[in-house]
Amino acid sequence: xxxxxxxxxxxxxxxxxxxxxxxSRGVQYAIFAAAVLFIALSADWKAVVENFADLxxxxxxxxxxxxxxxxxxxxxxxxxxxxxxxxxxxxxxxRLSSIAVYRGFALAYIEVFRGLPALVVFLIFGFGLPVxxxxxxxxxxxxxxxxxxxxxxxxxxMAETFRAGIQAVPRGQMEAARSLGxxxxxxxVSIVIxxxxxxxxxxxxxxxxxxxxxxxxxxxxGVTSLTTELSKFGGDLATEYADSxxxxxxxxxxxxxxxxxxxxxxxxxxxxxxxx
Amino acid sequence: MSAVQIDGLHKSFGxxxxxxxxxxxxxxxxxxxxxxPSGSGKSTLLRCVNLLEQPNxxxxxxxxxxxxxxxxxxxxxxxxxGMVFQQFNLFQHLTVLDNLTIAQRKVLKRDKAEAQRVAIExxxxxxxxxxxxxxxxxxxxxxxxxxxxxxxLSMGPEVMLFDEPTSALDPELVGEVLGVMRRLADEGMxxxxxTHEMQFAREVADKVLFMDGGVVVEQGPPSQVIAAPQQExxxxxxxxxxxxxxxxx
Ligand SMILES: Nc1ncnc2c1ncn2[C@@H]1O[C@H](COP(=O)(O)OP(=O)(O)OP(=O)(O)O)[C@@H](O)[C@H]1O
Ligand SMILES: [Mg+2]
Numbered sequence: 324x325x326x327x328x329x330x331x332x333x334x335x336x337x338x339x340x341x342x343x344x345x346x347s348r349g350v351q352y353a354i355f356a357a358a359v360l361f362i363a364l365s366a367d368w369k370a371v372v373e374n375f376a377d378l379x380x381x382x383x384x385x386x387x388x389x390x391x392x393x394x395x396x397x398x399x400x401x402x403x404x405x406x407x408x409x410x411x412x413x414x415x416x417x418r419l420s421s422i423a424v425y426r427g428f429a430l431a432y433i434e435v436f437r438g439l440p441a442l443v444v445f446l447i448f449g450f451g452l453p454v455x456x457x458x459x460x461x462x463x464x465x466x467x468x469x470x471x472x473x474x475x476x477x478x479x480x481m482a483e484t485f486r487a488g489i490q491a492v493p494r495g496q497m498e499a500a501r502s503l504g505x506x507x508x509x510x511x512v513s514i515v516i517x518x519x520x521x522x523x524x525x526x527x528x529x530x531x532x533x534x535x536x537x538x539x540x541x542x543x544x545g546v547t548s549l550t551t552e553l554s555k556f557g558g559d560l561a562t563e564y565a566d567s568x569x570x571x572x573x574x575x576x577x578x579x580x581x582x583x584x585x586x587x588x589x590x591x592x593x594x595x596x597x598x599x
Numbered sequence: 600m601s602a603v604q605i606d607g608l609h610k611s612f613g614x615x616x617x618x619x620x621x622x623x624x625x626x627x628x629x630x631x632x633x634x635x636p637s638g639s640g641k642s643t644l645l646r647c648v649n650l651l652e653q654p655n656x657x658x659x660x661x662x663x664x665x666x667x668x669x670x671x672x673x674x675x676x677x678x679x680x681g682m683v684f685q686q687f688n689l690f691q692h693l694t695v696l697d698n699l700t701i702a703q704r705k706v707l708k709r710d711k712a713e714a715q716r717v718a719i720e721x722x723x724x725x726x727x728x729x730x731x732x733x734x735x736x737x738x739x740x741x742x743x744x745x746x747x748x749x750x751x752l753s754m755g756p757e758v759m760l761f762d763e764p765t766s767a768l769d770p771e772l773v774g775e776v777l778g779v780m781r782r783l784a785d786e787g788m789x790x791x792x793x794t795h796e797m798q799f800a801r802e803v804a805d806k807v808l809f810m811d812g813g814v815v816v817e818q819g820p821p822s823q824v825i826a827a828p829q830q831e832x833x834x835x836x837x838x839x840x841x842x843x844x845x846x847x848x
Contacts, residue, residue, distance in 0.1 A: 498684070502751075503751070506674050
C-alpha cells in the first residue's frame, strides 16, 4: 500500500494510480484468457473424455469406491486425527512444562516428526518395526497401525499448533485463575486449554484436511481389497482398465470431504477475525 | 493482629531491583491506597501479596499466616486474598455466572446450587445480576470490572487487592466501579488499592502509601500524605497528578 503511494507522485504526470491499476488488471485478464484459449484449442478432447470420463469404467468403481475406499480413508484419517490430537496436546503441555526434561523431550519429538516425511514414518512402521520387534502387534491390525503411524505424523504439527494456541491465551487468564486459588493444573484444564482450543480450531481443521491426503500413504503398508483406501483403489482400477477415470472419481471423493472442510475453516477464520 | 503485614520485602527481576525493602501493614477493616509514579513497583508489591510474584526476601503475613513461608500452601494462601486486575481478566469462554462459580466449585468444592446462590448474591451487590447469562465480551468495561470484583468476593476473601481497577475504563465508567469499592469499604472489607484516583484515596483510604523507586517514601492518613506531603518526591508527584495541565509531562 504505502509502496504505491511512494511511487505515485513520480508517475502521476503520465497516468493516475487508479488508471494504472485498471490497465494492470486488464493486462492480467488478457493473459488469463489467452492461456485458457490455448489449452482449449490444443487439447485432443476426444482422447481426454475417453481417458478421464469413461462411463463404463466409472460404473465398475461403484459401489466399492464409497463403501470400502472412501469409508476406509475416513476411518484412517479420523482415527489418526484422534491419536494425533491427544499426543499433540500432551506434547504441547510438555513443551510448556516448567520441567526442563519434559521440554527437551517434547522439542526433540516435534523436530523429529515434523522433519520426517510421512512416507518414511510409514515405511518404518511397515517394514522396520515388524523386523525389529517380530512380536509387535497393534490393536485392530492394519487400522491400529495406520492410526498410530499417521497419528504420530500429525501429532508434531498439532503439538506446535496447541502450543501457539495456549500461548495466545492472555497471561491474565492464568493469573486470575491462580488468584482465585486454582492450582496450575486446574487453571490449565478449566481456563486456559478451553480458550486455546477455540483459537486453534481453524488450523486444526486444516490439519484434518492434510491428514485426509496423507492417508493415501497407507498403501506402503500393503493393503487388501478390504483395507484399501481412495488413492490405492483408484490407482488399481486405473491400471486394470488402462484408463484414468477411477483416479478422477477418487479425486472427486477427496474433494467432497476436503472442500466443505476448507469452507468451514474460512468461515471460522472470518468469525475469529471479526471477534477481534 | 494486622490483616496484612509486610516486612523487608525485596523483589528483583533479574538484575533490576523493583522492591527495595518494603515495610507496610494493613489493619483489619482498613483501606490502604498505594500511589506513586509508573514503574515504582506498586503492581509488583500487590502481586507479591498474592504470590503471583515470589519475593526474593522479606516476610508477608496475612491474618497470622506467613504466606512467604516455604511450607505454606500457595493455593490455600491465594484463596484468602482476592485480586482485581486492571484488565479485568474475566474468563472469556464462560458466562458471567460461570465466571463466579467455577472457582467456588473446583477450589472450595461447593455444590452447584450453593455456588450459584453465592454468585447471584455478589452480582446483586455490584449491580450486574441481570447480566448473569451474558459473556464478558458483551459487557461494558465498567460492568466487567464489577463482575471481576464479584468473582473475587465469591471466594470469601479476607483481604481484597485492587491493581488500578479503573485505569482501563472510559472516564464515564470509573464512577460505578469506585462506587462499588466504596460500599465494600463501608462494609468493613480490608482493602489494599493501587490507584491514581486521588479523590477516592482522599475520601476512602484510612492510610496512603506513596511509593517511588521501589521504596515507600511516605505514608500516613490521606489528610497528611495527599493534603500536606512532607517529602519532596511526594510533592512533585502530587503536583503532576493533581494539576491536569502538567499531567501530560
Ligand atoms: N515480570 C517482570 N519482568 C521484568 N521486569 C518487570 C516485571 N514486572 C515488572 N517489571 C519491572 O518492574 C518495575 C516496576 O513494575 P510495576 O509494574 O510494579 O510498576 P507500577 O508501579 O505498577 O507501574 P504502573 O503504574 O505503570 O503500573 C518496572 O520497571 C517494570 O518494568
Ligand atoms: Mg502497575
